[in-house]
Amino acid sequence: MTVRIAIPPTLSPAAFHRRRAGAAVLACTGETMGTGWSARLAAPPEGIAAKIQAELDRVVAEMSHWAPDSALSRFNRSAPGRWQPLPAGFARVLAAALEIAEKSGGAFDPAMGALVDLWGFGPPGPRAGLPSDEALAAARAISGRAHIEQDDRRARRHGEAALDFSGIAKGHGVDRVAEMLRSMELRDFLVEIGGELRGEGVRPDGQPWWVDLEPVPGSRLAPLRAALHGLSIATSGDYRRSFAHGGRDYAHTLDPRTGRPLDNGVASVTVLHPSCMLADAWATALTVLGPAGMALAEREGLAAHMAVRAGTGFVEHLSPALQAML
Incomplete structure (x- = not known):
């Protein structure tokens, strides 16, 4: 099956000129926000994993x-x-x-x-x-x-309202780590928390940080691969977390307008954006809105992919901003 390739609209020549050809790429991992984090960095200093963990601990706090x-x-x-x-x-x-x-x-x-x-x-x-x-x-x-x-x-x-940042905090955590790394003059890295990713610069071999969109289980949609070069990617999927009752699965995503679990047939939404925080939140919003939300994605200039269940198969929707990247 042909793999579709998404290239960011803006490429940085400086990133290719300053790359450290032949440099080692360090991979490190840890835990945060009830999930795992990982990072791949070109020629980082000693102790970088502990610094990343400390920054994420501050986000949790x-x-x-x-x-x-x-x-x-x-x-x-x-x-x-x-x-x-x-x-x-x-x-x-x-x-x-x-x-x-x-x-x-x-x-x-x-x-x-x-x-x-x-x-x-x-x-x-x-x-x-x-x-x-x-x-x-x-x-x-x-x-x-x-x-x-x-x-x-x-x-x-006002009243007893309670905040919950679970639809945006992981993306913010990715951005916080990216900002910390950039403040340390590190420019080439890929950071991930619970499947939300942000890539900056290029790998030592001159390639971008390639990431495949998370496939929807059971779908036969053509794979989509994105070059995370100054770009983040976040996915919201109804297959990630749910609970069963009376022979029916109830999605983890709630529709704030009804207060009930989502039931609109949307299997997944992926958003690409320079900010992982915004990609994270918009992926959730578009999941709730369903196919009608693609008009909003177009107005906001969002690069978005939506997979909707249709009978035994799936129908996909690509926003104009994403189509322009292919």
């Missing part, structure tokens, strides 16, 4: 909803109506999340903590059955971006 002492958990316990100071990274992620929530008409929403917990995807753990209509209505009443107010490096919640 800011925005993990699993860690009770994180800045996010403390915010979720704060007195309603009282302004809370935010760490810089937290403020950046919240601002981006609220902006995408607005642009997507609520298909992405960071203030979904109560609903995430209700459906068994949060710190309280899995649930045995489905929530009642009354419990769902109560969780919806305190959820949503309208209950969160941000003013630069401070924010407050």
